[in-house]
Amino acid sequence: MPEKAPRRSDATRATILTAARERFASDGYERATIRAIAKDARIDPSMVMRYYGSKEGLFDAVLDVDLRMPDPRGLRRHDVGEVLVGHFLTLWEENHDPLTAMLRVGVTNPAGAERLQGIFRDQLLPVALHLCPDPEQAPARAGLIASQVLGMALTRYVLRFPPTVALAREEVVAWLAPTVQRYLTAPHP
Secondary structure: OOOOOOOHHHHHHHHHHHHHHHHHHHHHHHHHHHHHHHHHOOOOOHHHHHHHHOHHHHHHHHHHOOOOOOOOHHHHHHHHHHHHHHHHHHHHOOOOHHHHHHHHHHHOHHHHHHHHHHHHHHOOHHHHHHHOOOHHHHHHHHHHHHHHHHHHHHHHOOOOOHHHHOOOOOHHHHHHHHHHHHHHHHHOO
């Protein structure tokens, strides 16, 4: 049976999401407007409202981010830091606009911060729960890992600090992996 051709509404939604990701990433939540997003998408603002209901609804769709965390059962304990840092670098490089929007808005908007917290709680915490020696410490350990990967993302991909941008991918992994490894698997200090 032949595949169905994509519906025009699917293409319109995708165009709106692309424009919204770019606008939220560049302007942040407060300054981004439905009118500006619609203009970027070359559609009428009423179409944005039709598909997403509100700026908040559109923002939720933009921040529907799947970190695609590796299954912790498939990770070798002594490689986990390297695997996770490499995973986050790849994720950021392949999904720059939605992740940049998520990070910018998470820093400037309480609803965005809650959304970012939820993504890390729901997607990173299970990895920490599986790998850390004391499950009660998993939330703190997941938070420490988030501080490392989000700090690197902020300085490398958002603020673009020249020394951080200049690091080769292998250098970033070599610097961060031992720290992430320690956060996940080392005994409590």
